[in-house]
Amino acid sequence: MLMTTTSVVDGKPVSRYLGVVTGEAIIGANIFRDMFAAVRDVVGGRSATYERGLAEAREVAMAEMQKKAEEMGANAVIGIDLDYEVLGQNNGMLMVSVSGTAVVC
Numbered sequence: 001m002l003m004t005t006t007s008v009v010d011g012k013p014v015s016r017y018l019g020v021v022t023g024e025a026i027i028g029a030n031i032f033r034d035m036f037a038a039v040r041d042v043v044g045g046r047s048a049t050y051e052r053g054l055a056e057a058r059e060v061a062m063a064e065m066q067k068k069a070e071e072m073g074a075n076a077v078i079g080i081d082l083d084y085e086v087l088g089q090n091n092g093m094l095m096v097s098v099s100g101t102a103v104v105c
Contacts, residue, residue, distance in 0.1 A: 001066055002076040002105065009076065012105040018072045022099045023064030025057040028092055057096040058082065065098050074102035 002009060061082075069077045080100035087093040 001070065001074070003062070003066065003080060003100070004076070004078055005080045007079045009078065009105060012076070014076075014078070014103045014105055016104040018069070018074050018102040018104065020099060021065050021068040021072070021074075021077060021102045022097065023061035023066075023068070024095060024097045025060035025064070026087065026093055026095045027053050027057045028088070028094075054084075054094070054096070057094065058098075061096045061098045065100060069100075069102035072102050074104060076103050076105045077101065078103055 002012075008014075065077060065080075077100040080098060083097045085095045085097070087095050
């Protein structure tokens with residue numbers, strides 16, 4: 001399935017708009033991840049552990065959105081928007097949400 005942040009796809013005009021589709025994933029930061037991230041923050045650099053967690057959450061949210069689009073009969077999702085929010089007690093969780101428009105090209 002074609003998935004894009006743009007509202008049009010070159011050479012593939014939209015023949016039908018099927019509606020908005022969404023996907024969400026929430027990840028929690030556990031104690032070990034927090035400890036390693038804190039060490040990384042002190043010495044500088046990137047936190048590969050958090051980056052992997054974010055990438056996994058983004059993939060889950062995108063897959064959920066794609067599944068919903070397929071169930072509607074779409075062959076593409078256009079205008080995709082990704083959002084990240086911190087949630088929970090002590091901001092211990094991160095939500096990745098995606099939305100787009102399911103279409104037939």
